Amino acid sequence: MAAIKKIAAVVGSSGIGKSKLAVELCKALTGQVINADALQVYKGLDIITNKMPMDEREGIKHHLMDFLEPEEEYKVTSFLKDASQKIEYISSKNELPVVVGGTNYYIQSLLWNNTTIGDQRSASCEPEDTDFEFPEFDLLETSELYNRLAQVDPVMANKWHPSDRRKILRSLRIYHQTGQPQSEIVKSQKDHYEMHGLQPRYQTLVFWIYSDPVKLNPRLDARVDQMIDTGLFDEIKDLRDRVVQGEVKMPGIELEKYQRGLWQAIGYKEFDPYFEALEGGGVEPELLEKIKLECTERMKAATRRYAKSQIKWIRNKLLPTSLNSKDNQVIVYCLDAGNLETWDKNVKEKAIEIAQAFQMGQSLPEPKSLSEIANTMLTLETQMKDTQTKILTWNKHVCETCKTEKGEPLVLNGDKEWEQHKKGRYHRKYLKHLKMEEMRKAYFASKQAPAAKEPCDIH
Structure with a gap:
């Protein structure tokens, strides 16, 4: 050997x-x-x-x-x-x-071994490691994709946030490529690890x-400044020109525009507002400089x-x-x-x-x-905990007390996020508000009760 x-x-x-x-x-x-x-x-x-x-x-x-x-x-x-x-x-x-x-x-x-889909049909959690493409999925809204995933693999649907399009897509693609739910492949992988190490x-x-x-962070910020000084904008402008001229094609789906291949590079998407203002013309120099500085800070934060x-x-x-x-x-x-x-x-x-x-x-x-x-x-x-255990023991929690901007119950993904939410200032403050509201209603109800029970005069 x-x-x-x-x-x-x-x-x-x-x-x-x-x-x-x-x-x-x-x-x-x-x-x-x-x-x-x-x-x-x-x-x-x-x-x-x-x-x-x-x-x-x-x-x-x-x-x-x-x-x-x-x-x-x-x-x-x-x-x-x-x-x-x-x-x-x-x-x-x-x-x-x-x-x-x-x-x-x-x-x-x-x-x-056994950490990619192509390697003994395992199921790594990383969203980028699948070879499979299903163009028909690109035409569907994220909510529809999530509903489809919930039907074929409810365990993975419970893990992903309903708006996390990339991970939802990946789980769907794995199911349609292998014929097995990703969660079942993950369980099989976990069993293999426990038996063989x-x-x-x-x-x-x-x-x-x-x-x-x-x-480290000040060094990262300084590196972004150095990238700009040494020609970052020239590279971005050249690439944008090649896209406009049709020499280079970007991903066609807006939701995946900056989530695949080269387009994930930190710097390209962060400076989109600056180049759109620059290319559009008619923007005052002071405003253009402000946009540039805001984009620079956005790139530093992303880095x-x-x-x-x-x-x-x-x-x-x-x-x-x-x-x-x-x-x-x-x-x-x-x-x-x-x-x-x-x-x-x-x-x-x-x-x-x-x-x-x-x-x-x-x-x-x-x-x-x-x-x-x-x-x-x-x-x-x-x-x-290994990745497989995390997936198989994942819990999604719904806070009926707190609401989203649309008035829907707030969804918390995982026990850690749920515990943090319960300890959070907003949740505790809102619970206190609800308690005070109940006390107020009870007080007024008690005031109205005797009046409602007073007997009518009988002549």
């Missing part, structure tokens, strides 16, 4: 320095980079997709980057196939494959580069939210899964990148030392021993 291959993976939030560390590892250990960023696969558009400049790659070979046309989509099943082939190729040259990127469902599909594809050394958001979601995935999915991996084949180290002035000492040198021991089959240090940050982040309470 062939020995399991060794790879390294670099993960972390946007703007943390993943590509930098990947190049440093490849230089020190003789390796090649495999891109795991769903946007950096596209040709050109280097600024909006945050590709590492060529001069900073220092001659290190980068695979699966800069090869796809803008209107095409790169599914996770295609990534899995291509990345696996690249790992075989790089390993055959006795070099270390270093996977780097922020697209978490790419990383997930590569590190573990998690199945890593490779012996993987994962470096999680981390910085406290308080320190910060994305970085937060990446950290959430690492804490809630990568860490618990790696702890449950078979024979400890996936090991996660957290590197402190809070201070860029100490990058060499706290990130580069530690990563290289660990990776060299990993390659040579030597004993590795205890992950929590690297730093205070490592000890804190690797011992944080994580959501140890």
